[in-house]
Amino acid sequence: MKLYLVRHGQTDWNKEKRLQGQEDIPLNDFGRHLAKETGIGLRNVRFDLCFSSDLKRALETANLILDEGSSKVPIIMDKRLKEIAFGEWEGKSVARNQMEVPDEFLKFYDDPEHFVGAPGGESFAEVKERTDNFLKWLVGQEEYGDKNILLVTHGVALATLLNNIKKAPLSELWAGSIHKNCAVTEVEIKDGEMQILSENQVYYEDEVPDWAR
Secondary structure, rough: EEEEEOOOOOOOHHHHHHOOOOOOOOHHHHHHHHHHHHHHHOOOOOOOOEOOOOHHHHHHHHHOOOOOOOOOOOEEHHHHOOOOHHHHHHOEEEEEEEEEOOHHHHHHOOHHHHHHOOOOOOOOHHHHHHHHHHHHHHHHHHHOOOEEEEEEHHHHHHHHHHHOOOOOHHHOOOOOOOOOOOOOOEEEEEEEEEEEEEEEEEOOOOOOOOOOO
8 A cells, every 4th residue: 555645735824824723724826736736746646545634725635636536536535634623723823923822832843742732622642643543544444455545634634644654752743844735745554564655745846935933
């Protein structure tokens, strides 16, 4: 089995450095462009199926990579791939010059092991648990054992997926930085073991700023 893990394309809230969480924000035009370019870059991969978060920015990215459904690859929505819930902080700015959340948010970057999340939201540990549940389920599906699978998700959810695959502690969640919009990570699963073949690869020439402070 080969997995192609992709973070969704850019949204206006990405550009404005607002916490999206589980708010259902669509792609912007640039995000759609990135998804289409990524689809061109992956055109030689014959996908058998796709799993996606059920949020529209992920679903639209999946459809655009798969050529807006013309490839007839089935897309299966799975809520375990949703972004972290930011609770009361969703929609708030975390831009360096316009922070609208408490200073404790800085643990998001600097101390992920102890980031407990927003009121009414999730911790990294909780997201890591649900993405681990998804991975274990996927590996156990014998009918997918020889398939190429596109997996479209979000920044934090993707980071926890990779953290699980690497069997790393949460303190290393951001090893390699936050992945760029539409960046692709290829993972091979053989005999139940997962190996990362390439990580955070982009198939476009556009400049996309890192989502960080």
